[in-house]
Amino acid sequence: MSSAFQIGRIAGIPIRLHITFLVIIPIVAIAFATITQTFHVNIFGEVYDLSYGFNAVEPPMVRWLYSFAFSILLFICVALHELGHSFVAMRYGIKIRSITLYIFGGVASMEDIPRNPSMEARMAVAGPSVSGIIGLGCVLLSFQSALLLGGSQPLTTLLWTLGFINIILMVFNLLPAFPMDGGRILRAWFATRMPYVEATRRAAGIGKLFAILMGVLGIMGSPFLILIAFFVYIAATDEERSTAIVVPLEGVKVRDIMSVDLKTVSPQMPLPEIMNLM
Known part of the structure; x- marks a missing residue:
């Protein structure tokens, strides 16, 4: 549900x-x-x-x-x-x-x-x-x-x-706490000066720093701020990781990574010989 x-x-x-x-x-x-x-x-x-x-x-x-x-x-x-x-x-x-x-x-x-x-x-x-x-x-x-x-x-x-x-x-x-709005503006600014993945990494690092600061302030008197800090830290980490995986694969086709050197074996071939082919 x-x-x-x-x-x-x-x-x-x-x-x-x-x-x-x-x-x-x-x-x-x-x-x-x-x-x-x-x-x-x-x-x-x-x-x-x-x-x-x-x-x-x-x-x-x-x-x-x-x-x-x-x-x-x-x-x-x-x-x-x-x-x-x-x-x-x-x-x-x-x-x-x-x-x-x-x-x-x-x-x-x-x-x-x-x-x-x-x-x-x-x-x-x-x-x-x-x-x-x-x-x-x-x-x-x-x-x-x-x-x-x-x-x-x-x-x-x-x-x-x-x-x-x-x-x-x-x-x-x-606030430049990625992935909040200010953090996305910061990443956009970084992205005009460096590759997108690196821009995301830097913005996420600053976002996680802000999350830690918000958490410290929350401990001093605002439990709700602690929850926001936790959310910002996790979200910044997740987006940094997903960007590092997805962006390098953009434009890559299956034929670029598939194996074209196919080997065939007969049903009677011994298993040790098959393992040597791998």
């Missing part, structure tokens, strides 16, 4: 949810329902208190409603991030098999990743660009909401929190 199920299609791309996604939705909702951090923001000469998190929202029913709405909207933003990658890939003729939302985020499954550095860089930067646009848009809308409704209103808090997190996601994804 598949561990992911399809919930729909966007532009012909199947959108799938992994079972772990059903776990992270309530976890994110609970986390943001129990925290509040206030920012003093000057909007057109007047200072407003904009809250990050929903712990200060009353009554409790409204707090939980907005927390779960935020959690769902956040992962819609993650899906849009992956669609950003996918739409650019489709412009280059690359088929997108599906987009799957996991506990760690989204993954666009493509038939192939282009070897052209410029194409790979544009595909990689598309996702963080979408997150940045969403983040900036939500922040600006939160300013407008604060002017009209007040900084402490739940809608203002929702917009500010969603915008803030999307901007963080943009910055985080642009």
